[in-house]
């Protein structure tokens with residue numbers, strides 16, 4: 001494998017350039033993670049010096065887009081880690097649905113190509129349907145946001161490949177997705193989900209949320225940024241609102257006192 005130079009000044013100049021030109025807040029991401037992702041693109045283009053790669057970005061707009069795509073890491077699945085969705089279905093959805101006096105507001109922060117927010121909407125729809133009730137946009141609203149415009153465009157399409165279903169139980173797949181490729185989300189789920197571009201680092205979070213789901217996003221941020229975001233999630237939640245994190249993510253430092261653990265294994269917390 002081609003070695004990438006270990007020039008800290010060159011690396012800093014490159015990440016400053018990306019932050020300045022593309023408003024991608026490199027400074028908040030873990031350096032190790034940024035280095036690894038940038039190296040993927042540099043190897044792909046046969047470049048081993050950061051300054052040469054910066055020059056390449058200046059003359060090749062397509063490479064710049066590829067780099068940003070690589071930095072944002074959009075891997076996802078429908079009902080990713082099913083046990084977490086199952087836990088939300090059992091421990092969160094009934095509390096929110098049965099006690100709701102206003103529309104339930106859910107925020108999927110870092111939603112990638114939409115698998116996560118559609119999966120969340122399905123949980124509420126299924127819960128309502130089992131009670132002979134209707135989950136429409138007046139009862140539940142899932143706001144889905146991401147920094148990556150291309151992912152959001154794909155998300156709005158609501159089409160999924162076979163690979164996206166690896167974690168999806170058969171009954172949910174049959175009920176909520178078309179049977180032919182490209183597998184399409186059921187029409188009754190679409191109006192429950194809206195998509196918006198938001199950068200978690202710079203944009204203020206939306207308020208009055210009953211459930212915030214932020215999975216496999218915070219791992220890329222440094223500790224201080226993670227703590228800031230946990231504080232913001234706390235403020236964005238209505239009292240008693242829930243927070244679901246990814247399997248390898250957890251609350252850090254003083255922000256632990258802002259939430260109580262509902263299901264620590266599945267990373268479900270509740271605003272104190």
Ligand SMILES: C[S@@+](CC[C@H](N)C(=O)[O-])C[C@H]1O[C@@H](n2cnc3c(N)ncnc32)[C@H](O)[C@@H]1O
Pocket residue numbers: 072073074075076077080109110111112113116145146147148151198199200201214215216217246
């Ligand atoms: C690995 S995906 C996680 C998708 C989904 N939450 C899941 O767990 O399957 C990480 C997502 O975070 C988004 N992301 C990275 N930095 C972000 C930022 N500063 N603001 C908003 N989204 C960001 C990426 O664009 C990407 O779609």
